[in-house]
Amino acid sequence: MAKKSEMAIKINLNFLKSPITILVAIALGVVSGLFLKNFSIKIIPFGSIYLSLLKMTIYPILMLAVITSIGKLFSNPSAKKYILRIIAFSLIFLFAVGAIGIITSLIIKPGKGLSKEAQIVLGKTLNKAEEEQKVDVKVERGFFAFLKQLIPENIFQSMEKGASLELLFFSIILGIAVGLLDPQYSKNVLNITEGLFKAFFLIISWILFLLPFGLFSLLAGQIATTGVETFKAMFKFVLVVYIICLLVFILNVLIISLKRKVSFITSIAALKEALLIGFGTQSTFASMPAAIEGLTGDKLKVDKEITNLFIPIGVVINRFSMIIIYTVATIFTAQLYNINLSFSQLITTLFLSVVAAFAGSGMYTLVSIALISIIFLPLGLPTSAIIILLLAINPVIDPFLTATNVYTNSTLDVLIAGDINKKSKKK
Numbered sequence: 282m283a284k285k286s287e288m289a290i291k292i293n294l295n296f297l298k299s300p301i302t303i304l305v306a307i308a309l310g311v312v313s314g315l316f317l318k319n320f321s322i323k324i325i326p327f328g329s330i331y332l333s334l335l336k337m338t339i340y341p342i343l344m345l346a347v348i349t350s351i352g353k354l355f356s357n358p359s360a361k362k363y364i365l366r367i368i369a370f371s372l373i374f375l376f377a378v379g380a381i382g383i384i385t386s387l388i389i390k391p392g393k394g395l396s397k398e399a400q401i402v403l404g405k406t407l408n409k410a411e412e413e414q415k416v417d418v419k420v421e422r423g424f425f426a427f428l429k430q431l432i433p434e435n436i437f438q439s440m441e442k443g444a445s446l447e448l449l450f451f452s453i454i455l456g457i458a459v460g461l462l463d464p465q466y467s468k469n470v471l472n473i474t475e476g477l478f479k480a481f482f483l484i485i486s487w488i489l490f491l492l493p494f495g496l497f498s499l500l501a502g503q504i505a506t507t508g509v510e511t512f513k514a515m516f517k518f519v520l521v522v523y524i525i526c527l528l529v530f531i532l533n534v535l536i537i538s539l540k541r542k543v544s545f546i547t548s549i550a551a552l553k554e555a556l557l558i559g560f561g562t563q564s565t566f567a568s569m570p571a572a573i574e575g576l577t578g579d580k581l582k583v584d585k586e587i588t589n590l591f592i593p594i595g596v597v598i599n600r601f602s603m604i605i606i607y608t609v610a611t612i613f614t615a616q617l618y619n620i621n622l623s624f625s626q627l628i629t630t631l632f633l634s635v636v637a638a639f640a641g642s643g644m645y646t647l648v649s650i651a652l653i654s655i656i657f658l659p660l661g662l663p664t665s666a667i668i669i670l671l672l673a674i675n676p677v678i679d680p681f682l683t684a685t686n687v688y689t690n691s692t693l694d695v696l697i698a699g700d701i702n703k704k705s706k707k708k
Contacts, residue, residue, distance in 0.1 A: 310497040313501035313504075314505040318505040338485050338570070341477070345481065346592070351453060367594065371693060378689065381528055382634075390517075433451055482570055518613050529689060530688060537695050554575060555687050559684045565686045573588055576695070583694060591697055612630075633655055
């Protein structure tokens with residue numbers, strides 16, 4: 282009898298993790314945000330608490346995964362080849378997503394053919410931005426400024442403020458050091474970090490039972506506070522972003538299906554939990570444990586060591602979401618101000634979008650959006666106004682951009698791990 286009751290509890294709890302329950306929670310959150318604004322605003326704290334629960338485990342998982350994986354890799358002489366391959370695949374995908382963003386924007390023209398109502402709403406926002414010149418966030422630039430941002434003065438302060446780039450740098454250095462230790466000591470340290478990594482994964486599995494409630498609160502509160510006026514005015518901009526996300530999504534499905542020799546449905550189903558977490562929380566970090574579990578699970582069976590190494594690095598460095606925002610926003614702004622960008626300027630846009638995305642690694646959305654000035658200044662485009670618009674519309678596009686980020690990083694992991702496995706078999 283005791284065993285039956287335990288099984289019943291497990292079934293009930295697993296129901297909370299089912300895709301149907303999660304999708305219903307998302308739908309109810311949207312409806313609540315649109316029609317029950319006062320209620321939706323009141324439950325915002327519940328969504329914030331759930332997000333805090335996820336964040337509580339994310340940075341330890343990031344650090345432990347990188348330390349363990351790099352430690353194991355650097356006990357292997359061919360570790361440098363793995364790192365170089367990760368960089369090469371990441372750059373190829375970043376430029377590819379940027380190219381898709383530019384081409385799609387040029388075809389659909391989000392800054393052209395706007396309605397009078399849209400022009401009025403955007404005009405008011407642009408005028409306000411021009412009056413308030415303090416919108417731009419001051420960001421230190423240059424190589425030495427980047428190094429200063431990269432190296433943590435105090436690792437505990439970095440954890441407190443969520444400086445993911447600093448934590449990643451520290452974890453990489455510590456992982457290399459552990460890997461180069463005497464094998465006896467290295468093995469002992471790696472056993473501890475791997476054990477802690479699995480413990481945090483167990484905590485995440487508990488937290489995911491609350492996912493439907495967390496998603497409902499987050500989405501309802503976000504929609505209730507954002508409103509729909511700016512969304513209507515920037516409908517074409519949002520449409521272009523959605524189309525790009527769809528194109529990248531289809532590309533990811535094809536690559537994963539072909540590489541792992543599984544059906545399209547399986548390639549999506551294996552990562553559905555990570556995609557839903559990314560969509561609902563707008564946090565690639567929050568979806569990281571689910572992505573690792575989905576990639577290394579029975580459906581895709583991707584190499585665990587490579588996945589534990591790449592996914593934490595990828596979610597920090599590979600900002601595909603920002604690449605899409607930068608490219609679409611550049612074309613949109615140029616068209617809005619009737620500025621025709623030459624072919625060389627489009628290439629500059631592509632290159633600088635990748636640079637800006639790297640420069641914004643680990644930064645909050647506000648600062649990352651402000652880094653669009655890296656692209657706009659050389660092209661002679663006004664920066665302040667577009668930052669206001671992007672911040673206003675970000676809650677509407679961010680769920681899809683985050684899900685795209687999660688899926689594209691997962692696809693990269695499949696490519697990198699598959700390539701490495703082939704090389705190792707030949708040897």
